[in-house]
Amino acid sequence: xxxxxxxxxxxxxxxxxxxxxxxxxxxxxxxxxxxxxxxxxxxxxxxxxxxxxxxxxxxxxxxxxxxxxxxxxxxxxxxxxxxxxxxxxxxxxxxxxxxxxxxxxxxxxxxxxxxxxxxxxxxxxxxxxxxxxxxxxxxxxxxxxxxxxxxxxxxxxxxxxxxxxxxxxxxxxxxxxxxxxxxxxxxxxxxxxxxxxxxxxxxxxxxxxxxxxxxxxxxxxxxxxxxxxxxxxxxxxxxxxxxxxxxxxxxxxxxxxxxxxxxxxxxxxxxxxxxxxxxxxxxxxxxxxxxxxxxxxxxxxxxxxxxxxxxxxxxxxxxxxxxxxxxxxxxxxxxxxxxxxxxxxxxxxxxxxxxxxxxxxxxxxxxxxxxxxxxxxxxxxxxxxxxxxxxxxxxxxxxxxxxxxxx
Ligand code: ATP
Ligand code: MG
Numbered sequence: 001x002x003x004x005x006x007x008x009x010x011x012x013x014x015x016x017x018x019x020x021x022x023x024x025x026x027x028x029x030x031x032x033x034x035x036x037x038x039x040x041x042x043x044x045x046x047x048x049x050x051x052x053x054x055x056x057x058x059x060x061x062x063x064x065x066x067x068x069x070x071x072x073x074x075x076x077x078x079x080x081x082x083x084x085x086x087x088x089x090x091x092x093x094x095x096x097x098x099x100x101x102x103x104x105x106x107x108x109x110x111x112x113x114x115x116x117x118x119x120x121x122x123x124x125x126x127x128x129x130x131x132x133x134x135x136x137x138x139x140x141x142x143x144x145x146x147x148x149x150x151x152x153x154x155x156x157x158x159x160x161x162x163x164x165x166x167x168x169x170x171x172x173x174x175x176x177x178x179x180x181x182x183x184x185x186x187x188x189x190x191x192x193x194x195x196x197x198x199x200x201x202x203x204x205x206x207x208x209x210x211x212x213x214x215x216x217x218x219x220x221x222x223x224x225x226x227x228x229x230x231x232x233x234x235x236x237x238x239x240x241x242x243x244x245x246x247x248x249x250x251x252x253x254x255x256x257x258x259x260x261x262x263x264x265x266x267x268x269x270x271x272x273x274x275x276x277x278x279x280x281x282x283x284x285x286x287x288x289x290x291x292x293x294x295x296x297x298x299x300x301x302x303x304x305x306x307x308x309x310x311x312x313x314x315x316x317x318x319x320x321x322x323x324x325x326x327x328x329x330x331x332x333x334x335x336x337x338x339x340x341x342x343x344x345x346x347x348x349x350x351x352x353x354x355x356x357x358x359x360x361x362x363x364x365x366x367x368x369x370x371x372x373x374x375x376x377x378x379x380x381x382x383x384x385x386x387x388x389x390x391x392x393x394x395x396x397x398x399x400x401x402x403x404x405x406x407x
Pocket of ligand 1: 017018019020021027028030031032156157158159160161263264265266267268273274275276277281
């Protein structure tokens, strides 16, 4: 089992997680997981089972989480994640996440968390749960720690998570502002500049002056381009010089960016956001008969009471599924047929059913060997957790250094 990370730190990292609170559904797949699969070929990717996050809403039902941790990893493998290409790990095995969360919490205003839209939103929607807890309020900050500890640049998530990534950026900026100036910052900058050679150092000093005094954007871009490719610099040295150039100090933590898919908010059977807690979801490995039933029972445009009433696709949740599953010809057929009452709602639903089942076929096939050998799934998570740990520890060393916690 290897703990060394086979990929170079220069590649932009990707991080994302999912909560093991039930079987993954089409919203997870089209909103995020599809992007995860795509990214594993281009980036160093970390994907984690967010079991602590699951506890924020399921602290009274640990059995749900227990049951779904490895099931969810099987869903990921079914969707096409490849353990040779990405790192899959379990959040609760890495106390480093909790450590960074605690350290970030010290300087994070409570108002930042109260203003995150999902906070009030989820409390409203999940009325049967008491979510007036410290853990639930803090959960976006824990998420910030999850992301920042891998110094990830990209976070592939659904639209509902975008505000959490924004908070993460703020937390990183604040941390860098408070602690990014290493005690020996000036000496280190001088050493890094010396390594670049006299001429380059002079040019950089000149464009830094132009940038800081007049906001010269060209000077900025030129310098960033130069630093990004200078072979004499290690990644951390490059970041220090970037911070020196900007006048902000070293970026200990990296500001990430959300990465959305086209279907970044997939609706469920009733037209509201697909969610297991709203009972409007189709699981990615659900059996064919159940999928067929569910789609057949989907409500359609309420104005289409009789087969002969014309309808409006814009008012029908089935149309949203066509957007994801149908080609241009089928979509034109739906538009024309619905508005003219030329086709019935069941006719219209059939291509959606076919589309979901077709998409599911390779996933079921990929899941099969893992279902047969649960030990293999555990080994994948063990190996991934070891890899993640070595990266997380590296960042924590720097964080403690920056905060002066090395007495
Ligand atoms: P559920 O709402 O079904 O309980 P969840 O919100 O608990 O699921 P998370 O682990 O929070 O699941 O979400 C995992 C990822 O899937 C996140 O990136 C989230 O944005 C995305 N996601 C969840 N539901 C949808 C959806 N309906 N459309 C698009 N993306 C979604
Ligand atoms: Mg969610």
